[in-house]
Amino acid sequence: xxxxxxxPGLTRCGVGVVEGVPGRPGKLIxxxxxHSEPDEDIALRLLHLDKSLGELVAEHQxxxxxxxxxxxxxxxxTVMGTAQASAVAILAGSRxxxxxxxxxxxxxxxxxxxxxxxxxAQVTSMVTRLLGLDAPPRPADAADALxxxxxxxxxxxxxxxxxxxxxxxxxxxxxxxxx
Amino acid sequence: xxxxxxxPGLTRCGVGVVEGVPGRPGKLIxxxxxHSEPDEDIALRLLHLDKSLGELVAEHQxxxxxxxxxxxxxxxxTVMGTAQASAVAILAGSRxxxxxxxxxxxxxxxxxxxxxxxxxAQVTSMVTRLLGLDAPPRPADAADALxxxxxxxxxxxxxxxxxxxxxxxxxxxxxxxxx
Numbered sequence: 400x401x402x403x404x405x406x407p408g409l410t411r412c413g414v415g416v417v418e419g420v421p422g423r424p425g426k427l428i429x430x431x432x433x434h435s436e437p438d439e440d441i442a443l444r445l446l447h448l449d450k451s452l453g454e455l456v457a458e459h460q461x462x463x464x465x466x467x468x469x470x471x472x473x474x475x476x477t478v479m480g481t482a483q484a485s486a487v488a489i490l491a492g493s494r495x496x497x498x499x500x501x502x503x504x505x506x507x508x509x510x511x512x513x514x515x516x517x518x519x520a521q522v523t524s525m526v527t528r529l530l531g532l533d534a535p536p537r538p539a540d541a542a543d544a545l546x547x548x549x550x551x552x553x554x555x556x557x558x559x560x561x562x563x564x565x566x567x568x569x570x571x572x573x574x575x576x577x578x
Numbered sequence: 579x580x581x582x583x584x585x586p587g588l589t590r591c592g593v594g595v596v597e598g599v600p601g602r603p604g605k606l607i608x609x610x611x612x613h614s615e616p617d618e619d620i621a622l623r624l625l626h627l628d629k630s631l632g633e634l635v636a637e638h639q640x641x642x643x644x645x646x647x648x649x650x651x652x653x654x655x656t657v658m659g660t661a662q663a664s665a666v667a668i669l670a671g672s673r674x675x676x677x678x679x680x681x682x683x684x685x686x687x688x689x690x691x692x693x694x695x696x697x698x699a700q701v702t703s704m705v706t707r708l709l710g711l712d713a714p715p716r717p718a719d720a721a722d723a724l725x726x727x728x729x730x731x732x733x734x735x736x737x738x739x740x741x742x743x744x745x746x747x748x749x750x751x752x753x754x755x756x757x
Contacts, residue, residue: 440744441680449669478658483665483668486663486665487669489620490624490628493621493622499621
């Protein structure tokens with residue numbers, strides 16, 4: 400099972416691709432950070448992110464996509480951009496007909512470290528170990544995206560397969576706007 | 579000049595298409611509301627909105643797209659969905675190579691009523707009058723989307739043309755992810 404994990408952000412969006420099966424150490428396929436400048440036009444930033452994620456999905460042909468769920472306890476201005484980036488991330492999967500699953504930050508932390516309140520350093524350290532890497536992935540956005548992919552592989556299964564069927568059906572449908 | 583206005587929302591997304599020139603009453607081309615159910619999977623909701631807006635852009639071939647800018651003073655849970663919907667709305671324009679402009683609610687209200695603090699009923703009433711309609715457009719999401727399109731026509735011009743050039747250049751560029 401190959402999973403593309405996305406840690407959404409407008410300025411830095413982390414992407415991690417991992418192959419594996421539940422309960423076994425995974426294999427790193429690649430990781431990326433898609434950048435855009437905060438002072439750039441929002442339409443151009445979203446378009447760049449959309450094209451970049453679309454290209455990475457086409458290149459890696461994952462079986463599913465895992466996206467971090469956005470919460471609102473952060474800085475309000477940042478959260479709006481993160482919510483917009485998360486929509487682009489989710490669409491990158493669903494437009495390609497792939498099942499998309501969202502996970503909260505604590506679900507991801509718990510999956511890779513055993514604790515939902517683990518710090519960034521601990522997550523990075525476990526990702527490095529679980530994927531058998533010589534050095535920690537940098538920057539941290541990439542490590543978080545890899546942790547998401549690992550989380551999805553370990554927890555994936557029934558939920559993902561049910562949703563895959565629904566997405567495939569929705570993609571196939573002609574789906575005109577309901578007026 | 580034909581403008582497609584979008585009042586973003588996940589549950590109800592208003593779309594209004596108006597043709598006109600600055601300072602003259604515009605002509606209504608059509609209006610729509612794209613629905614999705616709050617209990618549906620987020621990936622399916624975003625996909626439905628994406629497909630619907632893409633189809634409306636293809637059908638109406640607007641010269642530009644105007645999207646309401648999302649603010650965070652509202653209910654926090656709603657705002658996340660609205661921010662996600664706004665990203666889909668902006669992409670519907672920029673993916674089609676169209677210039678996209680965002681306007682705050684008060685800019686839209688000021689453009690159609692003369693007051694940035696006008697109520698919904700006043701906006702609907704002015705939209706009905708400015709477009710020469712026999713009855714007010716319903717629901718209110720559609721009236722807001724039409725107000726956005728009118729606002730853009732009246733204020734459009736230089737800014738939109740500059741951005742059109744930038745979007746066209748970005749769409750033409752190969753634009754691989756910056757790794």
